[in-house]
Amino acid sequence: MTSVNYDVLTPIRFLERSASVYPDNIAVVHGSIRRTYSEFHARVHRLAAALAEAGIKKGDKVAFISPNTPAMLEAHFAVPMIGAALVAVNIRLSPKEVGYIINHSESQIVFVDNEFADRIESVKEDLPHVRRIVNICDVSYDMPLPGTDYEAFLETGAGREAPFLVEDELEVATINYTSGTTGSPKGVMYHHRGAYLNAMGELIEFGLTQDSNYLWTLPMFHCNGWCFPWAVIAAGATHVCLRKVEPETIYTMIHTEQITHLCAAPTVLIGLSEYAVNNNIKLDHHLEIMTAGAPPAPQVILNMEQVGANITQTYGLTEVFGPHSICKWRDEWQALPPEQKAKIKARQGVPYIHSVHMDVVDPNSMTPVPRDGQTIGEIVMRGNNVMLGYYKDPRATSEAFAGGWFHSGDLAVMHPDGYIQIMDRKKDIIISGGENISTVELENTIYQHPAVMEVAVVSAPDPKWGEVPKAYITPRPGAEATAEDIIAFCKQNLARFKAPKQVVFGELPKTATGKIQKYKLREQEWGGEQRRTG
């Protein structure tokens, strides 16, 4: 709705405004492609008109299976603009999982990048709602397939007026399916108001301006890339697309495109840190990196600072449009020694400017825990950047919203200065002989051992203690350490009972977004055996 003094809050307005204010700024870079805001705006309108022409109406769903390409960015504006919902599908899922998401969301048109055409090929016949599949033959994977191509589809919208159909800012703009560590993936519904405010928040907290160059190292199918498709456009900055997220390519792009900002999952960050050390990388300009998912290890922070980058940790979940809190840096911490700095940077911090409401509570009584940095409670959030709910799942929605707050399922402490720090996922925490052992705390300690590149601690059954911590470690190439070394190191640095009882070396299982899948390791340990539930 628009009247003299009311206009729906929607990220679509950012594009209208930036296209008019910065028509000649570069909006999107992808290989040899450089498109201005005018051009990007025109392509978005063409896609919107083509979708409408193809019968997509208000409330319909449109799926995209694509890495971080210009088409994916265009989808983030064109689909919500006509009142439909964008379903950005994780490209690393199996065809069966992709099929589930397309069917559950009732997507009517599916756009699929040619590199990932196999994700849908084998399940094509079992997608009753799908009326059309469009192939995206992107320059960074130039292998044409038969069938309608994205560019040809776009052409069907040329010369037509693209309708703007957002009437209520609480309408669904996108649906993001959680990776679903247990049970089927759930469809998290994002509204226009939340997407607008969250994008504003990212712009402010990350300091984006019209001179920023943002590199796409975070998948756009993950919480709509933490709302950065919209935030970057709001700022009049430049999107730099990227098909493959590899350290060498990333450093090349940082240099050639003068990247000022990027977001990185913990694995990507570790990769960047390792590569920098091995190749003695020094940037010729300042780089801001945002990370989330796991606190960066002190050595990673130190390495990246020496490269010329600053790391900020944020925390959130798919259900709150990505980051909800940020470890906002205070001047008085600047003079601390590196180890202590890293300890503070490991905190999940304080709410973003737009999110405000966040607390750590006893999940049963909803009473806030004392601000003592000790007492563990559950992180709960509320406000304009909480999802509308899970699509077609009122029961899971009301469970998640119990007591008038969104329950994160993350266990944390509240420090006296109001900064939260995650201790563990509810289902990860280990209760060994009645004592709580935070797997995150234990992992952070093990990360400080020089031989360790990555680590995950999970619970393993134990006849005496009920359960005990077990560490899975990927060693640093060339480094040597034994299980005994690691255990001894932990006993030196932590209460002795917290040390792992077993240590295993090898590769760690990961999700599409680079998160370590602890539940898979836990399954190995527990198999059919009964463990307490989260």
Added chain:
Amino acid sequence: MTSVNYDVLTPIRFLERSASVYPDNIAVVHGSIRRTYSEFHARVHRLAAALAEAGIKKGDKVAFISPNTPAMLEAHFAVPMIGAALVAVNIRLSPKEVGYIINHSESQIVFVDNEFADRIESVKEDLPHVRRIVNICDVSYDMPLPGTDYEAFLETGAGREAPFLVEDELEVATINYTSGTTGSPKGVMYHHRGAYLNAMGELIEFGLTQDSNYLWTLPMFHCNGWCFPWAVIAAGATHVCLRKVEPETIYTMIHTEQITHLCAAPTVLIGLSEYAVNNNIKLDHHLEIMTAGAPPAPQVILNMEQVGANITQTYGLTEVFGPHSICKWRDEWQALPPEQKAKIKARQGVPYIHSVHMDVVDPNSMTPVPRDGQTIGEIVMRGNNVMLGYYKDPRATSEAFAGGWFHSGDLAVMHPDGYIQIMDRKKDIIISGGENISTVELENTIYQHPAVMEVAVVSAPDPKWGEVPKAYITPRPGAEATAEDIIAFCKQNLARFKAPKQVVFGELPKTATGKIQKYKLREQEWGGEQRRTG
């Protein structure tokens, strides 16, 4: 209203969040007073509780008559927080005018700074709605008066819970009375949603961060200081209060408080520029200045750049929460010669990030004018930062909102690049022998004459041409120029018919906020004679 996924947009949330994120940052500086965010937050809550205790309920009005003091800042949070509306009254009005505003707004409590106690003394008996008058004895004007003092009033709220009563983001947060160049002042109603979004817009466009120090050279009673009371708090930055706006004091403050940002009416800016030249001022750090109301003269821009400050022009009106558009600087303009830069800086620019909707139209047909930088039309706006309407004046409201847009009454052209430039107020433009003469264009030309400090051009009656331009000039101290010099200078630089027919030297009448009152000059010219209406 607050639910799991909806929270009212209100600037009050900025204070809650900043007080929790930056408790030890300095929120307010005033003389020897330095208050942290915690302290400021506590005082605001105390004031809110005291107001509630004194019987102020949702929908009630509370008036403040004060220069830029800490009390005035506190009022901007405490009054709207409890669902009441703040009426910040212009301190330069006469007692009769102040009385009109207090009565029209039905204000129930009036807070008055002791320096301006006379504004209310003589009309005290004629304020039927007023239940209480509270004196503000501020450190920068330490002359106690009998009666309840602000600090004593505050104490009545100590230890009480301050209620947060904003239920609908479209409720009235403040009422700002226009200076009313014709007829009675009108009460412009600001809503919480607009105040929130406008503050976000100021924060982003002006680049405020937690390290910024903002100097109060713009009156807070003017459009609630362009929403900066809220924007500065949102950023976690520091307010530096100021009772008297004089160049020498300003430069002292800029130095001692390391001011990074300030807003200035044209007269203040001219004063700063003159003082800097005469005293050879050079800042030891960068300063951002925002101005509005009249395009800064090229020489002023140049002078201030030499001081170490950057000037950005914005444009707006009380009815749109202050600035709506900004002359956003483009990289490609950086290399232009100073004169051309100044010409571009004289434009009113493009919409703020949150304002989006703005156009120049034929006010009758509402058709946009061509983007040719030539065709004159009226600036119209719509969106989240347009007032709810004029208080108790539905007729004036519907006139202002004719055709679904807010009519600014300003005449402008639209440049091909989408930047607007004001040519004149509707009622100021001179139609001489059928030709439009923009008084702004003429003033800008005259400003380039080295002998001119300030100028205002108005229409004067003429038997042959109907009306002709007449220039009122304040000369630069020590400079010498005759009327003939000025006229000749205009003929050299403009179409000859645009040159003033008469030139008068002397002081110019001004509003409380430093705007030149052209209507007073015009009245001198026209007296009882009939001139066409706007």
